Amino acid sequence: MQKIATIIGTTGVGKSQLGVELCKALGGQIINADAMQVYRGLDIITNKMPLNERQGIPHHLMDFLDPEEEYKVTEFKRDATQCIDQLTKEHQLPVVVGGTNYYVQSLLYQNSLIKDEQTEDAYSRSPSPEPMPELDALQTTELYSRLQEIDPIMANKWHPSNRRKIIRSLQVYYQIGRKQSDIIKEQQEHHQIHGSQARFKSLVFWLYADPSKLNPRLDDRVGTMIETGLFDEIKQLRKQVLLGQVNIPGQDLEIYQRGLWQAIGYKEFDPYFTALETNSTDQDGLSKIREECTERMKAATRRYAKRQVQWIRNKLLPTVWNSQKSDVMVYLLDAGDLKEWDTNVRQKAIEITKAFQADEELPVPQDLSETAKTMLTRNHIQDTQTRILTWKNHTCPVCKTDKGDQVILYGDIEWEQHRKSRWHRKSIKNKKLEEIKHKHSLEGMVS
Numbered sequence: 001m002q003k004i005a006t007i008i009g010t011t012g013v014g015k016s017q018l019g020v021e022l023c024k025a026l027g028g029q030i031i032n033a034d035a036m037q038v039y040r041g042l043d044i045i046t047n048k049m050p051l052n053e054r055q056g057i058p059h060h061l062m063d064f065l066d067p068e069e070e071y072k073v074t075e076f077k078r079d080a081t082q083c084i085d086q087l088t089k090e091h092q093l094p095v096v097v098g099g100t101n102y103y104v105q106s107l108l109y110q111n112s113l114i115k116d117e118q119t120e121d122a123y124s125r126s127p128s129p130e131p132m133p134e135l136d137a138l139q140t141t142e143l144y145s146r147l148q149e150i151d152p153i154m155a156n157k158w159h160p161s162n163r164r165k166i167i168r169s170l171q172v173y174y175q176i177g178r179k180q181s182d183i184i185k186e187q188q189e190h191h192q193i194h195g196s197q198a199r200f201k202s203l204v205f206w207l208y209a210d211p212s213k214l215n216p217r218l219d220d221r222v223g224t225m226i227e228t229g230l231f232d233e234i235k236q237l238r239k240q241v242l243l244g245q246v247n248i249p250g251q252d253l254e255i256y257q258r259g260l261w262q263a264i265g266y267k268e269f270d271p272y273f274t275a276l277e278t279n280s281t282d283q284d285g286l287s288k289i290r291e292e293c294t295e296r297m298k299a300a301t302r303r304y305a306k307r308q309v310q311w312i313r314n315k316l317l318p319t320v321w322n323s324q325k326s327d328v329m330v331y332l333l334d335a336g337d338l339k340e341w342d343t344n345v346r347q348k349a350i351e352i353t354k355a356f357q358a359d360e361e362l363p364v365p366q367d368l369s370e371t372a373k374t375m376l377t378r379n380h381i382q383d384t385q386t387r388i389l390t391w392k393n394h395t396c397p398v399c400k401t402d403k404g405d406q407v408i409l410y411g412d413i414e415w416e417q418h419r420k421s422r423w424h425r426k427s428i429k430n431k432k433l434e435e436i437k438h439k440h441s442l443e444g445m446v447s
């Protein structure tokens, strides 16, 4: 089995840097697994590592596609596999640097993704294949009760006010003719029967920084991107849309789902450039809009980072841990403190990779650091399907809403949070006080 190293983790955590460091130390080359960085040029909006920082290490599958082209996961899988074959022949270590989750997973595992993709198309990709105006016209409560009849499992999973999810579940039923929860069940069984077969012997480094440390870094990076020319790139992209060089059927909404136009920043700065292009606002108004857009881009970046971690914890780790063979090993490296990068990240990664290449015994992932121990626990980690199928809502026995209704918590996490909340603790305290009062009044009656 061919050996590869893979680096995953959120945007802005230093994956590209570690990739170069590993390649330099061990004689390797980078294979890019970021769906945005396949595009030619536009280095800032796609977060490409500057050429001078790549230190002469070849980067494959990067910088080769025109903005209007699309690069499907199957194409990525084919090209990356060829690349790995070639590098292995040349005795170079293939180092996959991932930003796009489904690219990475499709490369690491044999049969996990194809089915996932179809199912995911069916229930979680947006926009949905065909809009259904007849559903859009209905009230959310009505949609919800419809879903309760059609697919109670999914109705239980979604919050009754989560209109978007409710509509999607209904769409799956009306358009595919099957209950969404049945599709998920089938997917789960498929996973249990077939497991997921690793395609390579892979060492996976999960570069992790706690959000409290990562988020300020991400915010700063947005500032730097703006200073170094983000707006020129957005202008260039907008020009292409205006000139009709990009063929977009339908409306603006759709463009953000496709190719390079999904890049964080493009959509977020639309109000600013629209104001600029139409000359509709004065300088003050303009800088206010610019400020708002900047905040929007920062928020979108943080959300993206959060989703990336969720994928690792909810999809990748269960897949790794559920497979019988340990062909894929995941190591978390703590990149929270940049001053400790050399010890906590670079040296550890090199050491482990050396042992991996020499077929020596590898360390236990949880032993690497306190953070690794915390983040690589198996409790609380469940695959998405299991989570949906075992979803439980809780009714709090003590708390009441302003209207006097019972309080419902959607899912175990919400329930846990609620139990720790000030509101809940106060309700318990009040209840106890009432009980004591009640007891005293009873005692008063006796004496």
Ligand SMILES: [Zn+2]
Residues within 6 Å of the ligand: 396, 397, 398, 399, 407, 418, 423, 424, 427
């Ligand atoms: Zn409560």
